[in-house]
Amino acid sequence: MSKALVIGAGIGGIAVAIRLARLGMEVEVYEQSDSLGGKIKESVHAGFRFDRGPSLFTLPHLVDELLDEDLRFTYRKLDLITSYFFEDGVQLKAYADPRKFAVEVEQKTGVKASKLLDYLKQSERIYRLTAPIFIFNSFHRIRKLLTWANGLRALQFFRLKVFSSLHQLNAKAFPDPRLVQLFDRYATYNGSNPYKTPGTLSVISHLEHEQGAFFPKNGMAQIVHSLAEQARRLGVRFHMQAPVERVLVNKGQLKGLVVEGALQLADVVVSDVDIYQFYTHLMPDQKRVRRMEKLERSSSALIFYWGMRKSFPRLDLHNIFFSEDYETEFVSLFEKKEISDDPTVYVFVSSKENPDDAPAGMENWFVMVNAPENVGQDWVEMNRRTRQHILTKLNRMLDEELEEQIVFEEQLDPVKIEEQTGSFHGAMYGPSSNSLFAAFYRHANFRRDVPGLYFVGGSVHPGGGIPLCLSSAKIVGDMVEEKRRSL
Numbered sequence: 001m002s003k004a005l006v007i008g009a010g011i012g013g014i015a016v017a018i019r020l021a022r023l024g025m026e027v028e029v030y031e032q033s034d035s036l037g038g039k040i041k042e043s044v045h046a047g048f049r050f051d052r053g054p055s056l057f058t059l060p061h062l063v064d065e066l067l068d069e070d071l072r073f074t075y076r077k078l079d080l081i082t083s084y085f086f087e088d089g090v091q092l093k094a095y096a097d098p099r100k101f102a103v104e105v106e107q108k109t110g111v112k113a114s115k116l117l118d119y120l121k122q123s124e125r126i127y128r129l130t131a132p133i134f135i136f137n138s139f140h141r142i143r144k145l146l147t148w149a150n151g152l153r154a155l156q157f158f159r160l161k162v163f164s165s166l167h168q169l170n171a172k173a174f175p176d177p178r179l180v181q182l183f184d185r186y187a188t189y190n191g192s193n194p195y196k197t198p199g200t201l202s203v204i205s206h207l208e209h210e211q212g213a214f215f216p217k218n219g220m221a222q223i224v225h226s227l228a229e230q231a232r233r234l235g236v237r238f239h240m241q242a243p244v245e246r247v248l249v250n251k252g253q254l255k256g257l258v259v260e261g262a263l264q265l266a267d268v269v270v271s272d273v274d275i276y277q278f279y280t281h282l283m284p285d286q287k288r289v290r291r292m293e294k295l296e297r298s299s300s301a302l303i304f305y306w307g308m309r310k311s312f313p314r315l316d317l318h319n320i321f322f323s324e325d326y327e328t329e330f331v332s333l334f335e336k337k338e339i340s341d342d343p344t345v346y347v348f349v350s351s352k353e354n355p356d357d358a359p360a361g362m363e364n365w366f367v368m369v370n371a372p373e374n375v376g377q378d379w380v381e382m383n384r385r386t387r388q389h390i391l392t393k394l395n396r397m398l399d400e401e402l403e404e405q406i407v408f409e410e411q412l413d414p415v416k417i418e419e420q421t422g423s424f425h426g427a428m429y430g431p432s433s434n435s436l437f438a439a440f441y442r443h444a445n446f447r448r449d450v451p452g453l454y455f456v457g458g459s460v461h462p463g464g465g466i467p468l469c470l471s472s473a474k475i476v477g478d479m480v481e482e483k484r485r486s487l
């Protein structure tokens with residue numbers, strides 16, 4: 001039986017372990033920390049349960065397809081995806097049903113419902129043209145992509161004229177700045193800047209409104225619990241608190257891993273580690289490191305986990321409190337490497353969906369603002385200042401005195417994200433997508449010159465976020481299967 005070793009038990013690592021075990025391989029996963037799931041983590045304090053990382057679950061079939069029938073968990077399709085609050089007092093409810101959302105938009109902003117429906121149709125067209133090439137395949141295997149179907153897709157894609165920025169695309173589509181801001185926000189789903197990232201990112205709004213947003217019954221951590229159980233059932237062995245020190249390659253031939261000074265031989269090695277850290281520590285390569293340092297990183301996050309003494313009927317599961325000047329926010333994030341004084345605030349309250357996540361009558365708030373990558377800023381001061389700005393903003397927009405309601409508090413910032421998951425500079429999604437060519441600069445899922453060495457996870461192709469990490473695992477699983485068949 002041939003042996004596969006996986007480095008890192010983030011969602012990409014666990015998913016690829018399942019796929020390789022299903023091919024009949026003996027699979028072992030080495031994880032440096034004491035928990036599975038990497039950025040997908042939960043914690044429980046004083047009766048409050050918090051999902052500490054991801055909160056939005058899209059394309060759940062990518063998880064289902066990894067699980068045996070009896071291990072599949074329940075998740076609910078959200079009717080109301082997000083409640084958007086604007087400083088002028090308007091509150092827009094983004095319903096999953098495009099028609100219902102369009103009616104809400106027309107009633108609250110006066111923008112014709114048809115404008116929104118046309119926009120979502122265009123996003124769907126872009127999704128259909130780009131997903132097979134950029135999301136569900138390795139476009140680093142050019143020969144595989146040279147098909148008639150992809151040729152036709154490319155032709156149609158050029159006709160769509162989406163080479164402007166997401167912001168330019170949205171400003172052209174909507175006469176109301178609030179809607180422009182709402183649809184610009186999708187750039188932040190992969191840590192990018194709407195004023196720079198290409199209009200193709202509008203596909204995310206299609207995913208949310210046409211395919212749906214979901215929430216697992218026991219919270220986001222359930223995704224990891226179920227995948228880990230599946231992996232164990234297939235015989236995958238997890239080694240915890242076992243940092244991999246090196247990947248050994250001799251004259252282009254993969255040998256295995258070094259863990260605690262001992263060599264572990266392998267036929268296949270898959271890294272789920274941030275690609276920059278991989279080439280800095282595990283397989284040092286100064287040329288690649290220097291090249292990667294030139295790539296702009298995605299944004300990070302500053303999160304406050306607040307246990308709240310009471311419940312807030314105006315809030316839903318996902319809530320956004322927009323800044324007044326979105327462009328200034330992104331200049332702060334990507335150019336000044338600061339958090340602006342009026343940041344857009346995301347409040348996620350899982351106890352709205354799962355009442356057990358907070359003591360009776362109370363709520364668990366996950367309060368997040370986008371933060372710059374860590375380049376050595378004074379985070380103690382920036383966190384303190386931002387906390388005050390968030391409280392002032394939410395108090396004003398909700399007409400509350402929130403500080404009195406906080407009975408439990410913890411924080412996560414870019415420094416801790418880097419320490420806990422090894423993400424370079426704490427960037428949440430690896431390199432940013434702030435240019436038309438960003439997708440081409442991402443590291444491939446394999447190394448042509450080192451057969452048997454593969455890469456998954458948010459810092460390599462096709463990118464960050466749960467669905468894309470799962471896609472990277474599928475691409476690698478398929479490549480390993482193809483290779484084994486050809487032997």
Ligand SMILES: Cc1cc2nc3c(=O)[nH]c(=O)nc-3n(C[C@H](O)[C@H](O)[C@H](O)COP(=O)(O)OP(=O)(O)OC[C@H]3O[C@@H](n4cnc5c(N)ncnc54)[C@H](O)[C@@H]3O)c2cc1C
Binds near residue numbers: 242274
């Ligand atoms: C705050 C936050 C909010 C997010 N929100 C969403 C969301 O709502 N929806 C969504 O889809 N995505 C979201 N994401 C992104 C998503 O969480 C990530 O893209 C995804 O979880 C990354 O998975 P990964 O496979 O790249 O591994 P990671 O989660 O990055 O894990 C890598 C693992 O490798 C381990 N490791 C590192 N070095 C070594 C070594 N030398 N030896 C052994 N192990 C090692 C680490 O300890 C870690 O466990 C969010 C991320 C964050 C941080």
